[in-house]
Amino acid sequence: MNIGQAAKASGVSVKMIRYYDAVGLVRPASRSEGNYREYDAREVNELRFIRRARTLGFDMTEIAQLLSLWRDRDRPSREVKAIAQRHLADLDTRIREMQAMADTLRHLAHCCAGDDRPDCPILEDLGGATPEAVHTTL
Amino acid sequence: MNIGQAAKASGVSVKMIRYYDAVGLVRPASRSEGNYREYDAREVNELRFIRRARTLGFDMTEIAQLLSLWRDRDRPSREVKAIAQRHLADLDTRIREMQAMADTLRHLAHCCAGDDRPDCPILEDLGGATPEAVHTTL
DNA sequence: GCTTGACCCTCCTATGGTGGGAGGGTCTAT
DNA sequence: ATAGACCCTCCCACCATAGGAGGGTCAAGC
Incomplete structure (x- = not known):
């Protein structure tokens, strides 16, 4: 083959x-x-x-470990589960981060008229997060 | 400065x-x-x-567009909102994909004893997704 | 036996956003 | 004048994937 x-x-x-x-x-x-x-x-x-x-979503390092456990008929399932749970925790963290982004964006987009006028809460948020800090540090 | x-x-x-x-x-x-x-x-x-x-989570291409809108006092907020919504849709897609991964993994990990024994539904899933296909194509 | 086309080989490049480091120049305070 | 903090450019690495160039191999049909 x-x-x-x-x-x-x-x-x-x-x-x-x-x-x-x-x-x-x-x-x-x-x-x-x-x-x-x-x-x-x-x-x-x-x-x-x-x-x-x-x-x-496993990365290559994790896959290498999983593969070697797969090849080993006497592996303890504990080790497999540990890898899976570590990865799962990782996934959950990233999902939460992305959800935070999405939630913020959804709110901003909802508040934005989206018409011909230039007023835009999205740009205001991006530009004006903490503007006073610039003045005080200059 | x-x-x-x-x-x-x-x-x-x-x-x-x-x-x-x-x-x-x-x-x-x-x-x-x-x-x-x-x-x-x-x-x-x-x-x-x-x-x-x-x-x-905006990428650099999107940021370049947002920056140029930010610099333009006469921008229509429509354009900003469009970029935000496109990115939001993107985020939602990726979140859904990762949630699918996480859900599958959670289920598999839940079914895995995680002890000294070698039996492991996680490895079974990874290895045995569609094993017959190999036989029929060889 | 020779040609053609499908397949295979290795090696190089790029992606995106970030960090690390080498080797060397500049500035500032003592 | 010197030390130390800061700056410069250029190169490398990450991770997983795709694309291409330039060239070799194989099988089918003539």
Whole structure:
């Protein structure tokens, strides 16, 4: 199985397979006589695993850990869960931050007439957050 | 006012001020005899504006547009609102995506015992999403 | 056996926003 | 005059991904 077929079967792009190979996230693929990378079902499964983990937002460091636990039949599920929960906490933090942004923006946009007039609470907020500080520090 | 003072007054790091200068987000700062960048209250206000916009998640392209509207006293607030709403929609999309990730992960983590045993629904999900596809495509 | 086209290879570039550092110049206070 | 704080430019790294150039390999059809 060539890299193109592995890409189709796993849903990971050819580019990314080569990248994962280069950085050592997957073990170096064996090579054909013509120096083509060769893949079997096992390796395609690992690529799938990586793709699925990426869609859940795990970064490559976390995926490397998850992969090695996946390969280890005697892993304690505690370790997997710990990684997942750390990542989950991370996600929740980022979601909260983005929600704070969105809430502020929604409020400002709601207060903005959005017509021909120049008065705009959005720009006022951006420009005038704490204007007095400038005067006092100059 | 030197760049360090402008950084303190605006809350934007020295590094980032130079970067905004280099990429043209702000107009090139005037220079002293010794080639030091010089800032006045007006420019510090623009840096503040940028910082505030960054905390609301606007990217540099959007900020460039917002800045030019801010500088234009005759802008129609419609244009500002349009940019804000586009960005808001973007934020909401990303929030929804991350929430989907978090929800899935929360469910999987909840189902995982997290003890010494190797059985782990998290790894099962990552590895076994659609395993039959591999067999049928090999 | 030769050509064609699909596929593969490596190496380089860019993205976006930020930080870090090297190597060297400027300014200010003692 | 010297020390120390500050500034300058230029380069590198991050993370995950995509694009392209320049060239090799393979399979099918002639």
